[in-house]
Amino acid sequence: MSAPSATAPTAPPPPAPRPPARRGVELCLIVGAVAVALYGYAEVGLADGGRLPPDAAGYGGGLAALALLAHLAVRARARYADPLLLPIAVLLNGIGLVLIHRLDLAPSLGPEAADSQLVWSAVGVGLFITVVLALRDHRVLSRYTYVSGTAALALMVAPIFFPAVNGAKIWIRCAGFSIQPGEFAKVLLAVFFAGYLSANRAALAYTGRQIIRIRRLDRLGWVRRLQLPTARVLGPVLVIWLMSVGVLVLERDLGTSLLFFGLFVVMLYVATGRTGWIAVGLLLAAAGAFAAGSLEPHVHSRVQDWLHPFATIDAGLGPSQLAQSLFAFAGGGLLGAGLGQGHSYLIGFAAKSDFVLATAGEELGLVGLCALFLLYGLLVARGFRAALALRDPFGRLLTVGLASLLALQVFVIAGGVMDLIPLTGMAMPFLAQGGSSVVTNWIIVALLIRASDRARRPEPEPVPGVLEVAA
Amino acid sequence: MNRCIRFAAAFCVLLLAALLVNAARVQLVDAHAYGSDPANRRIPIARYQQPRGDILAGGHRVTGSRDAGGQFRYRRTYADGPLYAPVTGFASQTYGSTLLEGTEDPLLAGTDPRLDSVPLWNEITRRQQRGGDVYTTIDPAAQRAAFAGLAGRKGAVAAVDPTTGRILALVSSPSYDPAELAGTGPAAIGAWSRLTADKDQPMLDRAIRQTYPPGSTFKVVTAAAALESGLVKDVRARTASPDPYRLPGTRVSLTNEGPGCVDASVYDAFRVSCNTVFAKLGADTGARAMAGQAERFGFNDTRLRLPTGVAKSNFDTAMGPDQVALSSIGQFDTTATPLQMAMVAAAVGNGGRLMRPYLVDKVTNHSGLTVGSTQPQVLHQAVSGRTADQLQQLMEAVVTSGTGTNAAIPGAVVGGKTGTAQHGLANVGTPYAWFISYAKPRGSAVATVAVAVVVEDAEAVRADISGGGNAAPVARAVMRAVLGQSTFGKLKP
Numbered sequence: 001m002s003a004p005s006a007t008a009p010t011a012p013p014p015p016a017p018r019p020p021a022r023r024g025v026e027l028c029l030i031v032g033a034v035a036v037a038l039y040g041y042a043e044v045g046l047a048d049g050g051r052l053p054p055d056a057a058g059y060g061g062g063l064a065a066l067a068l069l070a071h072l073a074v075r076a077r078a079r080y081a082d083p084l085l086l087p088i089a090v091l092l093n094g095i096g097l098v099l100i101h102r103l104d105l106a107p108s109l110g111p112e113a114a115d116s117q118l119v120w121s122a123v124g125v126g127l128f129i130t131v132v133l134a135l136r137d138h139r140v141l142s143r144y145t146y147v148s149g150t151a152a153l154a155l156m157v158a159p160i161f162f163p164a165v166n167g168a169k170i171w172i173r174c175a176g177f178s179i180q181p182g183e184f185a186k187v188l189l190a191v192f193f194a195g196y197l198s199a200n201r202a203a204l205a206y207t208g209r210q211i212i213r214i215r216r217l218d219r220l221g222w223v224r225r226l227q228l229p230t231a232r233v234l235g236p237v238l239v240i241w242l243m244s245v246g247v248l249v250l251e252r253d254l255g256t257s258l259l260f261f262g263l264f265v266v267m268l269y270v271a272t273g274r275t276g277w278i279a280v281g282l283l284l285a286a287a288g289a290f291a292a293g294s295l296e297p298h299v300h301s302r303v304q305d306w307l308h309p310f311a312t313i314d315a316g317l318g319p320s321q322l323a324q325s326l327f328a329f330a331g332g333g334l335l336g337a338g339l340g341q342g343h344s345y346l347i348g349f350a351a352k353s354d355f356v357l358a359t360a361g362e363e364l365g366l367v368g369l370c371a372l373f374l375l376y377g378l379l380v381a382r383g384f385r386a387a388l389a390l391r392d393p394f395g396r397l398l399t400v401g402l403a404s405l406l407a408l409q410v411f412v413i414a415g416g417v418m419d420l421i422p423l424t425g426m427a428m429p430f431l432a433q434g435g436s437s438v439v440t441n442w443i444i445v446a447l448l449i450r451a452s453d454r455a456r457r458p459e460p461e462p463v464p465g466v467l468e469v470a471a
Numbered sequence: 472m473n474r475c476i477r478f479a480a481a482f483c484v485l486l487l488a489a490l491l492v493n494a495a496r497v498q499l500v501d502a503h504a505y506g507s508d509p510a511n512r513r514i515p516i517a518r519y520q521q522p523r524g525d526i527l528a529g530g531h532r533v534t535g536s537r538d539a540g541g542q543f544r545y546r547r548t549y550a551d552g553p554l555y556a557p558v559t560g561f562a563s564q565t566y567g568s569t570l571l572e573g574t575e576d577p578l579l580a581g582t583d584p585r586l587d588s589v590p591l592w593n594e595i596t597r598r599q600q601r602g603g604d605v606y607t608t609i610d611p612a613a614q615r616a617a618f619a620g621l622a623g624r625k626g627a628v629a630a631v632d633p634t635t636g637r638i639l640a641l642v643s644s645p646s647y648d649p650a651e652l653a654g655t656g657p658a659a660i661g662a663w664s665r666l667t668a669d670k671d672q673p674m675l676d677r678a679i680r681q682t683y684p685p686g687s688t689f690k691v692v693t694a695a696a697a698l699e700s701g702l703v704k705d706v707r708a709r710t711a712s713p714d715p716y717r718l719p720g721t722r723v724s725l726t727n728e729g730p731g732c733v734d735a736s737v738y739d740a741f742r743v744s745c746n747t748v749f750a751k752l753g754a755d756t757g758a759r760a761m762a763g764q765a766e767r768f769g770f771n772d773t774r775l776r777l778p779t780g781v782a783k784s785n786f787d788t789a790m791g792p793d794q795v796a797l798s799s800i801g802q803f804d805t806t807a808t809p810l811q812m813a814m815v816a817a818a819v820g821n822g823g824r825l826m827r828p829y830l831v832d833k834v835t836n837h838s839g840l841t842v843g844s845t846q847p848q849v850l851h852q853a854v855s856g857r858t859a860d861q862l863q864q865l866m867e868a869v870v871t872s873g874t875g876t877n878a879a880i881p882g883a884v885v886g887g888k889t890g891t892a893q894h895g896l897a898n899v900g901t902p903y904a905w906f907i908s909y910a911k912p913r914g915s916a917v918a919t920v921a922v923a924v925v926v927e928d929a930e931a932v933r934a935d936i937s938g939g940g941n942a943a944p945v946a947r948a949v950m951r952a953v954l955g956q957s958t959f960g961k962l963k964p
Contacts, residue, residue, distance in 0.1 A: 266479050269478075270476055270479055326501075330503075331502075331506060332498055343512070407486055410490075418494060
């Protein structure tokens with residue numbers, strides 16, 4: 001940061017070098033991302049029909065136009081934003097479109113989805129631009145803490161009144177559209193948690209009673225960290241936990257409840273610095289997961305599938321989705337079968353949504369899969385980097401929350417389809433077919449852009465004679 | 472707060488690391504186990520992704536592949552399916568493959584390492600090799616003649632080239648069209664359940680997989696054993712044979728269908744097929760010598776491969792004299808495949824030398840380069856040349872003035888033996904009509920074709936003549952088809 005000399009009032013201070021905004025880098029990376037997606041699209045066409053798909057230009061042009069508009073919005077209103085965020089989002093979204101288009105070629109998977117995914121991506125980019133242009137400062141959001149919380153709750157509860165789809169009540173269907181309100185609730189909850197925790201940090205961190213009362217043990221730091229806050233402050237935590245288990249039971253949505261709970265524990269830990277919260281969170285999560293896993297039949301079967309992915313084969317019922325997914329990953333091996341040349345459509349109806357990663361694993365191989373994971377990792381890392389550089393607790397918490405959301409979601413869904421943890425029906429950010437998911441993730445990226453812009457923006461030049469007011 | 476943010480970031484790194492390690496486990500470490508799981512459809516999908524190699528008879532493709540689209544793209548087609556079914560078997564996307572389609576499957580499917588021009592190259596590049604072709608020894612003219620000769624009657628024909636062991640015809644009737652089983656879905660399933668439930672067993676390859684009591688055709692083996700053991704020195708000399716003949720140690724008497732068998736010479740007894748003479752001859756020769764002779768003709772051999780497996784033809788090795796007597800006229804526990812009896816005729820026609828029968832001439836890669844071929848091999852010296860000459864006299868007499876005159880071909884020397892095999896409980900079943908024969912162009916020392924024919928539901932009376940009446944014309948048609956080619960049409964049709 002510039003430090004104008006205070007000892008030489010006569011000479012005008014030399015203008016501090018403006019830190020580079022890196023918008024040119026961003027543009028180059030975006031061009032590269034669009035090129036990669038276009039190349040993938042062409043490869044699918046060549047593998048399928050032996051010729052370039054005639055609508056390749058349309059697809060490439062559409063994606064390029066969207067990316068360019070987003071880039072111009074960032075250039076206009078967030079010129080110091082992290083230059084990696086937008087290109088990564090464009091690349092992931094582009095690869096997602098290619099994978100969905102590739103799966104559209106298998107007629108057994110139902111209606112074609114790539115076009116609608118492109119439309120939803122356009123909606124997502126539109127909202128991205130809106131957020132970047134309209135939201136001048138992320139701190140404005142802290143005013144809407146409780147509004148966000150209430151809205152999130154309402155959205156989560158709403159699907160209970162709609163019929164279940166494929167065993168999970170997480171959809172609202174209306175006039176031909178179906179949206180997954182839980183996706184939007186993610187962002188709202190992150191805002192709510194950030195607002196609540198940044199407002200109640202002190203109470204959470206310093207009040208309460210110790211579980212272990214023996215004063216002598218106070219010298220051991222970790223024991224003090226087991227100090228729990230009073231019930232009044234603990235209350236919201238329990239409410240949130242019960243709510244997430246409630247959502248799980250009522251809507252049969254293991255993934256979302258796990259995500260919300262993980263998000264809350266991470267944000268609580270970052271807000272208070274109490275390791276004890278992690279312990280409590282893990283205990284509660286374990287208890288909740290155990291109860292749900294053993295009592296709720298839908299979740300119970302998921303756990304059984306995870307433990308024995310080939311049980312249905314042994315029973316003579318043919319491979320389950322999870323087994324098919326593992327076959328697909330194994331079929332890819334190190335270098336993959338090549339785009340359009342795998343057989344991940346064998347997974348069945350969820351191939352474009354929950355299991356889209358299996359297509360990536362089969363056709364792009366371990367190398368491609370690792371590249372995808374690293375892209376997500378980079379996105380998350382840039383989020384955390386912005387959080388470290390930000391000054392305001394709300395912004396830091398919000399950014400940590402959004403980055404953790406992405407990380408947790410990638411882990412939960414990727415771990416699920418690869419038999420690392422029980423499978424949960426969630427969408428791989430940007431890759432999976434699903435309008436709500438794409439739109440939400442674009443909003444998350446917009447908020448990260450906004451936060452990183454604030455984090456990297458140089459301090460405004462102090463005008464001589466004017467007292468600087470703390471923001 | 473920074474410390475906590477860093478810890479949270481480290482936690483995310485931990486999650487990422489777990490994902491990467493798990494991805495390596497699934498895609499590298501466990502990939503082979505997943506890839507070879509029988510429930511993994513990638514294996515059959517890859518297998519049917521390209522057209523299969525073909526099976527050829529007489530230079531013509533009798534199989535083909537059709538792009539039917541869908542998951543299992545290429546589906547087997549058959550030209551003249553029922554005709555060649557006992558040779559090709561079927562290659563079904565639902566029910567696997569049998570006979571040559573089964574034994575030559577790696578080559579036809581393109582997985583046989585012999586197809587690699589550079590060893591291991593395709594294993595490294597994971598490129599799928601085009602399937603190779605299998606050239607059979609089948610003579611289409613002989614095959615067609617045999618199939619037409621049976622004309623839908625239950626039965627089988629096997630024909631071999633005595634000098635090499637090449638199998639010229641393998642026909643089983645009633646037959647089926649393997650194309651019906653080629654695909655997937657209700658059509659294939661329906662055809663399968665219909666064919667397997669059919670009481671006529673159309674999918675049974677009677678020429679090599681079904682054994683029958685050989686009846687009087689086995690008298691060739693008995694005569695060979697008697698000659699080889701020295702029991703009979705002159706086939707024209709009278710034997711001491713009662714009619715009826717009481718089986719040794721029993722009260723059972725054996726009779727003949729016709730007269731003139733009392734003390735008949737081996738020559739006459741063979742010509743008119745006297746049971747009494749040959750039962751006594753077998754009993755006198757003894758179980759050990761009989762079994763040894765039968766095995767030198769190929770009986771009791773479980774390891775014979777064409778390369779398709781052949782059912783074992785049986786001659787018991789431990790029997791009492793009465794059982795030996797019955798076995799010597801092709802009854803009791805003696806059973807033989809049509810191929811086995813064709814081998815007996817072939818050995819006689821080839822001067823006593825039994826060649827190993829084989830069905831695959833050569834295999835080539837997709838572009839026609841030979842990657843493997845079969846060389847003729849001697850299986851056994853079944854009898855000495857002198858004995859073979861004597862046996863040829865006996866068999867040729869059957870055709871010139873015996874029970875097998877129906878097999879005579881003008882311009883060719885034909886030797887044969889009729890048979891009627893009684894079977895069923897107390898011999899009440901409709902007897903099987905047999906005819907085995909060889910033929911050589913006049914002036915030739917060795918036979919060019921040997922045939923065995925079985926007709927199961929012979930409508931004739933229970934007489935030895937039924938073999939000559941029902942089966943001999945079929946054998947003649949097959950021999951004529953083969954001779955017609957080797958002598959370039961010198962024979963009148």
